[in-house]
Amino acid sequence: MKIAPWVLVIVPVVALLGILGAGGCVRASGRAEGTYFVAKVKPTLEYYCMECHNSKSASKFSHLNLETGKLAMSTGLHKPVILPRKPDDSLLYVVLRLGHAEALAMPPAPDKISGEQLASVRQWILDGAFWPEGPEGHLKSPR
Numbered sequence: 625m626k627i628a629p630w631v632l633v634i635v636p637v638v639a640l641l642g643i644l645g646a647g648g649c650v651r652a653s654g655r656a657e658g659t660y661f662v663a664k665v666k667p668t669l670e671y672y673c674m675e676c677h678n679s680k681s682a683s684k685f686s687h688l689n690l691e692t693g694k695l696a697m698s699t700g701l702h703k704p705v706i707l708p709r710k711p712d713d714s715l716l717y718v719v720l721r722l723g724h725a726e727a728l729a730m731p732p733a734p735d736k737i738s739g740e741q742l743a744s745v746r747q748w749i750l751d752g753a754f755w756p757e758g759p760e761g762h763l764k765s766p767r
């Protein structure tokens with residue numbers, strides 16, 4: 625069989641565009657590298673969660689320790705509280721959406737995270753919940 629010359633041009637071009645497109649997406653958003661976590665998720669968790677969900681106090685708060693990604697994935701009475709790519713099944717996200725009438729609403733009253741912060745946490749989990757190691761991924765309470 626003889627291959628038409630245009631096939632030899634079109635196939636590599638389409639393949640190349642695919643590779644560039646996929647790579648471009650990840651790089652532009654930084655979601656796979658942890659820049660998204662550091663910019664959009666870490667500040668929210670630090671401000672609203674670390675006062676309780678840290679190494680010293682976790683035992684009083686469902687044993688959930690959010691200091692590092694490894695701890696976040698391996699602690700809590702209902703671990704794992706984060707299911708990568710499944711925000712609606714992830715307890716860490718589900719509790720953020722509860723009204724304060726519910727005992728499990730997080731952060732506890734009177735704190736409430738904004739719609740934008742909520743959307744960022746959802747997007748981060750949807751993208752695989754990448755949590756960097758080292759100082760970037762180490763959460764501390766600022767208050």
Ligand code: HEC
Nearest residue numbers: 672673676685686688700701702703705715716727730731
């Ligand atoms: C003032 C302390 C406090 C803060 C701040 C706080 N929590 Fe909690 N958290 C608790 C308590 C208390 C419980 C147990 C509630 C219960 O069992 O009714 C809990 C339980 C949870 C659980 C259930 C864990 C499990 O495995 O059962 C999740 C998930 C959670 N918190 C997430 C968060 C997130 C995310 C934030 C920040 C947005 C946050 N919490 C902020 C006190 C806190």
